[in-house]
Amino acid sequence: MSGTDPTPSADAVTDGGERPLTISRAMVEAIGDEMRADEDVFYMGEDVADYGGIFDSTQGLLDEFGHDRIVDVPISETAYLGAAVGAAQAGMRPIAELMFVDFFGVAMDQIYNQMAKNTYMSGGNVSVPMVLTAAVGGTYNDAAQHSQTLYGTFAHLPGMKVVVPSTAYDAKGLMHNAIRDEDPVVYLFHKRLMGIGWMPAPDGPKTHVPETDYTIPFGSADVKREGSDVTVVTLGLHVHRALEAAESLANEGIDAEVIDLRTLVPLDIETVRESVSRTGRLVVVDEDYRSFGLTGEVIAGVAEEGLEDLAAVERVALPDVPIPYARPMENEVIPDVEDVETAIRSAAGER
Template identity: 85%
Template sequence: MAQEERQQAIERELTMSRAMVEAIAHEMRAHDEVFYMGEDVADYGGIFDSTEGLLSEFGHDRVMDIPISETAYLGAAVGAAQHGMRPIAELMFVDFFGVAMDQIYNQMAKNTYMSGGAVNVPMVLTAAVGGTYNDAAQHSQTLYGTFAHMPGMKVVVPSTAYDAKGLMHNAIRDDDPVVYMFHKRLMGIGWMPAPDGPKTPVPEEDYTIPFGSADVKREGGDVTVVTLGLHVHRALEAAERLAEDGIDTEVIDLRTLVPLDTETVRESVAKTGRLVVVDEDYRSFGVTGEIVARVAEGSLSDLEAVERVAVPDVPIPYARPMEGKVIPGVEDIETAVRNVDSK
């Protein structure tokens, strides 16, 4: 391939949904043990385009529409994984995890430990997360912390197409259960426009992004903003606004919660002295508190000021103005950064 053709291949841009599907298709071609199951993932292609095109290549034996019973199919996925398969099971909305809480919390997360290592559970649980499109309290949550809290599962949250592909390859190949949480607003589907940023150049060849490796999306020396998912892009927009007033903001995309790259966060706070943690999950007992605690435990003397920006402890409202009030926006991040920068 000529140099120009290689450069074009590297610089082609994909939406996050296409990048995810590309990684899944690669792994399905390479390994017969990989299959996908969920509601509306075959004929429909996933309501967030999470499986678009897979059915035509792999057929219904490996891309399975299943009855609406999360308890049944997540239990089946755990069993298949323990017997040598590598299933990918999709929760259409992460909010539905409660229907299959026993299968997730007590089987998927614990069976390797409970069996003394006699079985592995190499499965990926994909789940759509997030609000911003008025789907009310049972379809709009971002429950990162719910899964990160339970030992035994790795938790992955991509924010760009490049990361989505690399993290998906790594998730499918991992011998432990992985919860792969994609934000609906970032997928690049026609009826839910994505912000600028998640559509990125993506190499055609396969590659992995190691778990537990945060990405510094923007370097800065005044304030550290730590976030993930949709709010990486909102933080970057806020950082550009703040730069006009001379506030130099560093933005860190965690990419994975389990394992968590605490060291990158601490190194940044050692440089800036000021920390803002932004999350679309609930404020209490969640990701924002955990990040602040880890910084305080290891680098308290570096920390001069801190703020948390998260969803207040209320159900996500249906009404658009009310939803906009509870889900953090660019202005909320900007205000928090200004507050800590002034201290």
């Protein structure tokens, strides 16, 4: 049975079977639990077996489950994602990993015209209970084809649930829920948050995680920091950048509330509206592209039901350009803590 969602803080006392874990270890733990409970769950992707995933997304699973259930595949996203769709429709529960979310274009037909639509196209006679995982995000100079987030792209296309954890606690609970879901779930993990040795994570994503399994319901945003002056809405890496900005600005007398959406589909706009009804000011922070994306959707969702509550609105996002390789240029386009602070100050200045 699944537990509840108490969402402990990163400095919570370790008891009741809780231990500090990185996001990668929390994901692996959830996957392993589900594979032990259900023989129909298996994991497939490039370098996920002997190598353990280049972002440690399957580290240690091969030793327990073997190559029949932790499956290395050729560099052919079209083939293995199509195979995953077929396996799901046949009653299995595959987890298929795209090494980088940028590669989704190679298998767009399998993802959107098959995985996302086959339940609808079959009149509900076919279900596709699979998880598509992928690494997202920049900040480590891997250029335009390996550095995007793109969760807004998947959220825009009907038929898929979209999950983006920012902490180890959330990563485990959301993974359990994703594997058990009867619909296709796109589970996107930020490279910078995984806690792997060659890519240091910021403070924050490593949290205490219960040993027992639990689920976090989709469409349930989490208030990571309470505040009264400005509502800051974000997800993934930028939850931690927003929290850092909020703590800094507290010294200036600006009290920012930070909301982690955790899932884009379904989107918990009610938690955002409730917060804005108290603060009157909204800042949306996103590592995805600015145009036609999350920032505009959240602002519109608030304005549709609570326009009178909005005294100020700011959005911080990636400009509509390919992500540069050169470190100074990448740092320029990906929002940082200072960018978030500037937006919060601007919104608070309207008081």
